[in-house]
Amino acid sequence: MNSIIITRAGTHSTIQDFGRFQYQHLGVSPSGAMDQRIITELQKIIPNHQNQFLEFAYVGPSIKVTEGSVKICVGGNCNMSIQKNNNSQLEYQPYKSINLFEGDELIIHNTIDSVYGYIAFEHGLGLEPCLNSYSTDTKAGIGSINRPLNDEDIFNISKDVSSWDLISIPKPDLEKATNFKVYPGPQLQYFSDNTLQSFISSVFTITNQSDRMGIRLKGESLISSESHDILSEGILPGSIQVPSDGQPIVLMRDIPCTGGYPKIAILNEEDISRISQLPPETKITFDLQTIY
Amino acid sequence: MYFKGINSYGDRGLVLDFGNETSKSISQEVNEVFLNISNLNLQSLNIIPSFNKIVVIFENSKIRDQNKDKISLKMKDTNSQTNKKINKTWEIPACYNEDFALDIKIIQKLHQITKEEVVNLHSSVRYYTYYIGFMPGFPYLGDVPSQLITPRLATPRVKIPARSIGIAKNHTCIYPKVSPGGWNIIGQIPFDIFDLQSSYPSLFLPGDEVKFYAVSLSEFKKIKKHNFSLNELIKEYSS
Numbered sequence: 001m002n003s004i005i006i007t008r009a010g011t012h013s014t015i016q017d018f019g020r021f022q023y024q025h026l027g028v029s030p031s032g033a034m035d036q037r038i039i040t041e042l043q044k045i046i047p048n049h050q051n052q053f054l055e056f057a058y059v060g061p062s063i064k065v066t067e068g069s070v071k072i073c074v075g076g077n078c079n080m081s082i083q084k085n086n087n088s089q090l091e092y093q094p095y096k097s098i099n100l101f102e103g104d105e106l107i108i109h110n111t112i113d114s115v116y117g118y119i120a121f122e123h124g125l126g127l128e129p130c131l132n133s134y135s136t137d138t139k140a141g142i143g144s145i146n147r148p149l150n151d152e153d154i155f156n157i158s159k160d161v162s163s164w165d166l167i168s169i170p171k172p173d174l175e176k177a178t179n180f181k182v183y184p185g186p187q188l189q190y191f192s193d194n195t196l197q198s199f200i201s202s203v204f205t206i207t208n209q210s211d212r213m214g215i216r217l218k219g220e221s222l223i224s225s226e227s228h229d230i231l232s233e234g235i236l237p238g239s240i241q242v243p244s245d246g247q248p249i250v251l252m253r254d255i256p257c258t259g260g261y262p263k264i265a266i267l268n269e270e271d272i273s274r275i276s277q278l279p280p281e282t283k284i285t286f287d288l289q290t291i292y
Numbered sequence: 293m294y295f296k297g298i299n300s301y302g303d304r305g306l307v308l309d310f311g312n313e314t315s316k317s318i319s320q321e322v323n324e325v326f327l328n329i330s331n332l333n334l335q336s337l338n339i340i341p342s343f344n345k346i347v348v349i350f351e352n353s354k355i356r357d358q359n360k361d362k363i364s365l366k367m368k369d370t371n372s373q374t375n376k377k378i379n380k381t382w383e384i385p386a387c388y389n390e391d392f393a394l395d396i397k398i399i400q401k402l403h404q405i406t407k408e409e410v411v412n413l414h415s416s417v418r419y420y421t422y423y424i425g426f427m428p429g430f431p432y433l434g435d436v437p438s439q440l441i442t443p444r445l446a447t448p449r450v451k452i453p454a455r456s457i458g459i460a461k462n463h464t465c466i467y468p469k470v471s472p473g474g475w476n477i478i479g480q481i482p483f484d485i486f487d488l489q490s491s492y493p494s495l496f497l498p499g500d501e502v503k504f505y506a507v508s509l510s511e512f513k514k515i516k517k518h519n520f521s522l523n524e525l526i527k528e529y530s531s
Binding site for chain 2: 019021022023024025026027028030130131140141142183184185186231232233234235236238239256257258265266267268269
C-alpha cells in the first residue's frame with residue numbers, strides 16, 4: 001500500500017477530471033478542471049492518471065508520502081519545492097514526473113501569474129467515481145469527494161509505481177492573451193447595436209468575485225433593450241450572461257444548469273481554460289465573431 | 293406543434309426553440325422531443341429541456357454540425373411518437389405542519405384564505421413536472437391553483453431545510469437538499485428525492501405527474517423512519 005496525506009489543503013483544492021456529462025437535465029452541472037489544457041498535457045506524462053487530478057487555486061496544497069512511494073507530476077505555473085525525508089530540499093519544475101518516497105513532502109507555495117494548477121498521480125488517488133466522473137461540485141455536494149480537500153485527508157494508492165523512469169515535456173506554451181473571440185449568444189438581439197459596440201470596443205476587468213461557477217467582470221454597463229429576465233433555459237460554460245446591473249458574468253465549469261439572464265455571447269471551449277487563468281484585475285477585451 | 297426551429301448556441305451548442313410562451317402543452321411537446329432526441333444516441337454531452345427550449349451541447353463545432361442533421365430529420369418526422377410511456381404518476385405524502393410551513397401565513401394573508409384552504413388547494417391538483425433544474429433533482433411543478441399564486445420572498449432565505457415544498461408564482465417545487473432560495477415554504481416531504489447511489493439519481497423526470505396528499509406529523513415521522521431508497525419509493529408512491 002502507498003499512502004499520502006494532505007499536510008496543508010491550500011485554497012480551493014478539489015478533485016477534478018474532464019467533466020461530468022449526461023446529467024445536466026437532472027440539475028447536475030458538468031464541473032471538471034477549470035484549465036483543461038493543463039490536464040491534457042499532464043496525460044502525456046502520467047498516462048495512467050485514472051482521471052483523478054487534484055486542482056488548486058492561488059495557494060497550493062502540500063502533500064506528504066506516509067507509506068510506500070508515488071509517482072506524480074505537477075502542471076501549471078507554480079512556485080514549489082520538495083522537502084526530502086533526509087531534510088534536504090529539492091528543486092522541482094512542473095511538467096516533469098517525479099517519484100516521491102516515504103517522508104517526502106511536495107510543497108506548492110502558490111501559482112504564479114495565473115490561478116489554477118494541477119497534480120496528476122500515477123494510478124489515481126484510489127477514489128470511486130460519482131455519476132461517472134471524479135469531478136467535485138462543492139456547491140451541489142457532488143463528487144468522488146463531495147467537498148474541498150481538507151488538511152489530514154489521506155489517500156491510499158494500492159498499485160505501486162510502475163517504473164522509476166522519469167518523463168518530462170517542454171513547458172507547454174499556454175496562451176495568455178487577453179483578447180477573446182466570442183460567438184453570438186442566444187439573446188444577442190436583446191442588446192442594441194450601440195450596446196454591442198460597447199461590448200466589443202471597451203475593456204472589462206476581471207473582479208475578485210470569481211470562482212469555479214463564474215467570472216464577474218467590471219466595465220461599461222451593458223443594459224438590454226428588451227429585458228434582463230428571461231425564462232430559464234439550459235446554459236453551457238463560457239456563456240456570457242448579463243444581469244440587470246449590466247455587468248457581465250462569464251459562466252465557468254460549475255454552472256447552474258439553467259439560467260434566467262440574457263446571454264450576449266459565448267466563448268469557445270479552449271478560451272474557457274484561458275480565461276480561468278487570468279487573475280483579478282486583468283483587463284480583457286472581446287471580439288464578436290459573426291460566422292460560426 | 294410549437295416547434296419553431298433550431299438555432300446555434302455558440303460554436304458547440306444548439307437550441308431547439310418552441311417559442312417564448314410557457315404552458316403545459318408546450319412543455320409536453322418539449323419533453324416528448326427531449327425523449328425522442330435522447331433516443332437518437334447523438335454524440336452529445338448534455339441535452340437540457342426547459343419551459344420552451346431544449347439546449348443540446350457537443351464537444352466541438354465539428355461534432356455539433358455532424359449531429360444537427362439527425363435532429364432536423366427527427367423533427368421533420370411527424371409520425372415519430374414516443375411509444376414507450378416512461379413518465380410516472382406520483383402520489384407524494386406532504387406534511388403541512390406549522391414546523392415545516394415557514395411561509396404559509398404569507399400565502400394566507402395575500403389571498404385571505406385559511407391554512408386548511410391552502411393545504412386543500414395545494415393537494416387538490418395533479419401537477420406537471422416542467423423540468424428539473426436549479427439544483428440536482430429540483431422539480432419545477434405546476435400550475436398551482438390561482439388562489440395560491442404568490443411571488444418569491446422579497447429576501448431569499450439563506451437556508452431552506454431539505455425536502456421542503458415551496459411555491460413561487462404559479463409553480464410549486466421540492467428542495468432536494470438544504471439550499472438558499474426564495475420560494476414560499478409551505479410543508480415538507482418525508483424522504484429524499486435525489487440519491488447519488490442510484491444509477492438514475494433523480495426521483496422525478498420531466499413530464500411526470502405529481503399529486504401531494506396531506507399527512508399528519510406522526511404519519512410523516514413513520515414514513516421518514518423507513519429511509520426508502522429511490523427504487524422503493526418508485527414502488528411505493530408511483531404508478
